[in-house]
Amino acid sequence: MSRDGPARHRVVIVGGGFGGLPATRLLARKAVDVTLVDRRNHHLFQPLLYQVATGMLPAGQIAPPLRHVVRKHDNVRVELAEVTGFDLDQRIVHAMVLEHEERHYPYDSLIVAAGVGQSYFGHDQFALYAPGMKTIDDALELRRRIFGAFEMAEMADDPDEKRLFLTFAIVGAGPTGVELAGQIRDLAARSLRREFRTFDPSSARVIVLDGGKEPLATFGDRLAAKAAKELEHLGAELRMGARVVGVDAFGVDLLDGAGTASRLDARTVIWAAGVEASPLATALAKASGATTDHAGRIEVLPDLTLRGHPEVFAVGDMASVNNLPGVAEVAMQGGLHAANTILRRLKGEPALPFKYRDLGSAAAIGRFRAIVSVRRLRLSGFPGWVVWAFVHLGFLTGFGNRLTTLLKWTRSFVGRGRPEREFSVRHTGGDLSLPEAVISLVEPNPLPAYPGLADPIGASADASGATGTAATGAAGVSGATGTTGAGGAAGPTGATGTGGGTGAGSGGATGATGATGAGGASGATAPGAAGDRATQNGG
Numbered sequence: 001m002s003r004d005g006p007a008r009h010r011v012v013i014v015g016g017g018f019g020g021l022p023a024t025r026l027l028a029r030k031a032v033d034v035t036l037v038d039r040r041n042h043h044l045f046q047p048l049l050y051q052v053a054t055g056m057l058p059a060g061q062i063a064p065p066l067r068h069v070v071r072k073h074d075n076v077r078v079e080l081a082e083v084t085g086f087d088l089d090q091r092i093v094h095a096m097v098l099e100h101e102e103r104h105y106p107y108d109s110l111i112v113a114a115g116v117g118q119s120y121f122g123h124d125q126f127a128l129y130a131p132g133m134k135t136i137d138d139a140l141e142l143r144r145r146i147f148g149a150f151e152m153a154e155m156a157d158d159p160d161e162k163r164l165f166l167t168f169a170i171v172g173a174g175p176t177g178v179e180l181a182g183q184i185r186d187l188a189a190r191s192l193r194r195e196f197r198t199f200d201p202s203s204a205r206v207i208v209l210d211g212g213k214e215p216l217a218t219f220g221d222r223l224a225a226k227a228a229k230e231l232e233h234l235g236a237e238l239r240m241g242a243r244v245v246g247v248d249a250f251g252v253d254l255l256d257g258a259g260t261a262s263r264l265d266a267r268t269v270i271w272a273a274g275v276e277a278s279p280l281a282t283a284l285a286k287a288s289g290a291t292t293d294h295a296g297r298i299e300v301l302p303d304l305t306l307r308g309h310p311e312v313f314a315v316g317d318m319a320s321v322n323n324l325p326g327v328a329e330v331a332m333q334g335g336l337h338a339a340n341t342i343l344r345r346l347k348g349e350p351a352l353p354f355k356y357r358d359l360g361s362a363a364a365i366g367r368f369r370a371i372v373s374v375r376r377l378r379l380s381g382f383p384g385w386v387v388w389a390f391v392h393l394g395f396l397t398g399f400g401n402r403l404t405t406l407l408k409w410t411r412s413f414v415g416r417g418r419p420e421r422e423f424s425v426r427h428t429g430g431d432l433s434l435p436e437a438v439i440s441l442v443e444p445n446p447l448p449a450y451p452g453l454a455d456p457i458g459a460s461a462d463a464s465g466a467t468g469t470a471a472t473g474a475a476g477v478s479g480a481t482g483t484t485g486a487g488g489a490a491g492p493t494g495a496t497g498t499g500g501g502t503g504a505g506s507g508g509a510t511g512a513t514g515a516t517g518a519g520g521a522s523g524a525t526a527p528g529a530a531g532d533r534a535t536q537n538g539g
């Protein structure tokens, strides 16, 4: 960092996503010192996560390292740390590195853009069986489950079990749910053709469940109807007016508008509904006396600052201003507005209110099919897809990423290739967007070199014995939710045995709700689907 001459204005930016990164880039070219703090090392292009989850794109393609993005700017420092709180009076950001080392970042101006997490609407236990899609690890976990389900279907002798593995339930008919549904159907019907010997992959059912009236409702009736038609054309099933009231390892429980209950059996359930602002929104609200809305977003002033703290900005999905939606464009423009306001003030100019320019929205339904809404322009089908493709390529970070994405799309859309689908039954990521209560059960240790971890080998040995400890429950959780059926994938050793995955998961579920242990042990010994279900219900 260049520090010649008088002390420079210090800007701390929390979050290198769609809000934080444009702000960083703009300030990187100015006479200020910028510290970008993120708990991940990469900027994530979330709109294409579903293409990672369905084997089209490699993860790195949509997640360039922040350090690399700002490498040419000496006045920007990137810190890999988790921000935990703020002292707005002293102007200090508190953070932790790997849960054991405290860091403190003094600032003159602060931009917080920490985004949102998954919301299960008060039913965090659903997360054990229905992962969402917010992080790279979420997408890799989904990829493991989706392709794992086809593998398990190949191995299943019982036709009912085969059918269960070939049923994918997606909760939520917004853009994420619809895009994912289209891609799973496309890969089942085209890409996996001739790869399996005991079933026809195109028989896979993909059912999108939503309590609302129509899919992609925010696009308006006309485009929503077209989206529904496209989905049906792809072979996906839409069940609107279906509220999900229960999720377990074998499917979902539903209630319709008239209050009639029903059940959908499915081994893979994906949660594409609901968001909840980063806890940092609440932390900022508490520190400044601001309010939060129903989704936990902090209410900011028209210039995106906090009342009484003109030097603090909250932008993007975690902030609420003028009822703007939680989309990338709002976050990007918000980040740029905050950075520009800081520069204006340094020049002695007053802050201006944030004005959002709506550039429209787009969602891809499947191969060469998309709907686009830009001001009064409405496009669907192939013309919509062309616009969608240009917009997404344009917003990807890095020329190399754009070029290779184009090549990968050609391979998957023109051809049938889904080359990015390697997985192991024991793999799980360390950055799953699960509720706090579930995270400690399923996530592995932060880094191998974590010095605070006492006797990792001994700890693993305990867990592998299915002794009913929390660690055993953890092993079960991933087994339960993993449709691959290999028990204990997420545990320190994951050695709960193959075939017992679902039962073990039941233990994880029990653990998550407080009564750790017993379920994990019994689940670990549960041999097959019927026994798994019994344990599951018992848990």
Ligand SMILES: Cc1cc2nc3c(=O)[nH]c(=O)nc-3n(C[C@H](O)[C@H](O)[C@H](O)COP(=O)(O)OP(=O)(O)OC[C@H]3O[C@@H](n4cnc5c(N)ncnc54)[C@H](O)[C@@H]3O)c2cc1C
Binding pocket: 014, 015, 016, 017, 018, 019, 020, 037, 038, 039, 040, 042, 043, 044, 046, 047, 048, 049, 050, 081, 082, 083, 084, 113, 114, 115, 116, 133, 134, 175, 176, 278, 280, 315, 316, 317, 318, 326, 327, 328, 329, 331, 362
């Ligand atoms: C699957 C999916 C598809 C989407 N598709 C579209 C689309 O097609 N079009 C569209 O416009 N929008 C889309 N969105 C929404 C869009 O991605 C968001 O609106 C946008 O990312 C918001 O930007 P943000 O900066 O507020 O948050 P993010 O981009 O999520 O960035 C938040 C950053 O903060 C970091 N962070 C969080 N907490 C901490 C902490 N405590 N300490 C340190 N760092 C922290 C995170 O690691 C992350 O890097 C999609 C979202 C998802 C999940």
